[in-house]
Amino acid sequence: MIAAPSFEGALRTRRFGVIAEVKRRSPVRGSMTDGEISPREVALDYQAGGAAAISVLTDAPHFGGSLDDLAEVAQAVSIPVLRKDFLLSERDLCDARIYGASAALLIAAALDRGDLERLIRFSGSIGIDILLEVHDPEEISGLDLVGLDFHGALGINQRDLLTFEVDPDRAVSFRSQLGDAFPVVAESGVKGPEDARALAEAGYDAILVGETLMRAEDRLGALKALCVL
Numbered sequence: 001m002i003a004a005p006s007f008e009g010a011l012r013t014r015r016f017g018v019i020a021e022v023k024r025r026s027p028v029r030g031s032m033t034d035g036e037i038s039p040r041e042v043a044l045d046y047q048a049g050g051a052a053a054i055s056v057l058t059d060a061p062h063f064g065g066s067l068d069d070l071a072e073v074a075q076a077v078s079i080p081v082l083r084k085d086f087l088l089s090e091r092d093l094c095d096a097r098i099y100g101a102s103a104a105l106l107i108a109a110a111l112d113r114g115d116l117e118r119l120i121r122f123s124g125s126i127g128i129d130i131l132l133e134v135h136d137p138e139e140i141s142g143l144d145l146v147g148l149d150f151h152g153a154l155g156i157n158q159r160d161l162l163t164f165e166v167d168p169d170r171a172v173s174f175r176s177q178l179g180d181a182f183p184v185v186a187e188s189g190v191k192g193p194e195d196a197r198a199l200a201e202a203g204y205d206a207i208l209v210g211e212t213l214m215r216a217e218d219r220l221g222a223l224k225a226l227c228v229l
């Protein structure tokens, strides 16, 4: 298999990065675009616009994505690609790697502690980084990431995955609880440069942005405007 570019490395080498998301639709917000999109073309715009990495939703039922979307994007770009989905098993992580992802999402609240620890250890053995997502940092309190040989980043999702509500101040207020051992990513609800600047100032290494970029008429320009540092 071709070596994938490092997701954690890409976030560590920049002062502030944008992880731009290929998102066809979402359960509450519906379709992001009028017609069908070409994941490859969207991804090439993201790369040209200076994205640190690209996130691809592969969940079909809620987001209309697929592993084929992931492969198409991973083959088209040279920056790291994240598989964004509700991943629960070793098999899911292997598929991410096989289809070209450098990193895969694990949602702390969706896994019990034993499963989470096992999947983190497994990710190291197949050389895929993890974006470990929390809604509240409490969800990972006491988790020994260094002991698990964790590679990747910690993400705080400002959207509550049960109610779908976005709390736009959540990432800023929880920043200090995420520590400084790993890159930290603020996810969801970033609407423009002002939000990006507030998150950069709060000490985030990156933001993960879907809807704002997908709906922008000029995706490349919208992305450049978010690269605030």
Ligand SMILES: O=P(O)(O)OC[C@@H](O)[C@@H](O)c1c[nH]c2ccccc12
Pocket: 021, 023, 084, 085, 086, 133, 157, 187, 188, 189, 190, 208, 209, 210, 211, 212
């Ligand atoms: O479109 P937004 O508001 O910029 O959000 C992107 C991303 O954070 C969101 O798609 C997301 C964050 N965590 C998730 C977990 C599953 C599915 C989707 C997500």
